[in-house]
Amino acid sequence: MTGEDDVHEYSGPRGRAQDQPTNPGDIGRRIAHRREQLGLSPERVASRSGAAVDYLEHLESRPAAVGLETIISLAGPLGTSVRYLLGGGPDLPPGQASPSVRPVMEELQPWECWAKMEPGGVGRVALSTPEGPRILPVNYRAPDGTVLYRTTAPSTAATAVGEHVAFEVDRLDEALGSGWSVLVTGLAHQVTEADAMEWFGKHADPQPRAGGRRDTRVRIRPGRITGRIIRTVETKPSDDAP
Known part of the structure; x- marks a missing residue:
């Protein structure tokens, strides 16, 4: 579990910081995992979503509060749902996510x-x-x-x-x-x-x-x-x- 000092609201170039950020959880890890599943580079996902590359790399490297608008913009290029990126379905049995590629x-x-x-x-x-x-x-x-x-x-x-x-x-x-x-x-x-x-x-x-x-x-x-x-x-x- 991370401490409060490890959770940041990123405000770098073109990063979107909304008034009501979502719980950071493992959103960044889900983004990175899905991107690697599709074989996409950070640059490609950033270009398609409208986010800055350094902002995307920040999300993937450490816990950060992420606005819903940003998650929606990333879900499309990653070919997945907002629910998946948010870790939705907490009341469902584990194992709902797609298996890893290899x-x-x-x-x-x-x-x-x-x-x-x-x-x-x-x-x-x-x-x-x-x-x-x-x-x-x-x-x-x-x-x-x-x-x-x-x-x-x-x-x-x-x-x-x-x-x-x-x-x-x-x-x-x-x-x-x-x-x-x-x-x-x-x-x-x-x-x-x-x-x-x-x-x-x-x-x-x-x-x-x-x-x-x-x-x-x-x-x-x-x-x-x-x-x-x-x-x-x-x-x-x-x-x-x-």
Whole structure:
């Protein structure tokens, strides 16, 4: 996440600074990605849109507040929609963007998988229930080569205790058409708060976004971990790190 000092309203030659700029988000990255998909130079897009080349290069190189008029003028030459450039459709499932032109899929090494998971976040637990298989989102942490999440005692996520489960985490970069996924399989155990604090420390304790009392801590001891990454040939693997 960028700080306020990293977000600027550009006022260079022929750049359009409207009174109501849009959220900078990843607009610049989407512009660059789409331009490269079409094989267009910055000069060609700038000429077709009426924007200055240095203004376009500024948008592509760092977060900037962009006026809607500018986005509309760029959407046509880029053969895409304003909605795409704005990252529209936040309520839709990820993966709506067009795939990259030259995607490459690679297997991740176990240590790379753990590096992807280490920051924690939201993952999905897959388990069997009397009603059939279930997949549930949970907030998790991944301290010291294990997976830890919190839930409530009567919840479905708590029934994973004592069972072999799968745990999946992924990230999709809609702007660049890249992404990765990691899958952990192993046996789930319940641990006490005291044991969790002793083993992993307070910073490893997941903080569920759903709120409420979630005092059941479940630890998944991995039996196997695998992962894959999709990137473009122009992107180095390190650029896809979260």
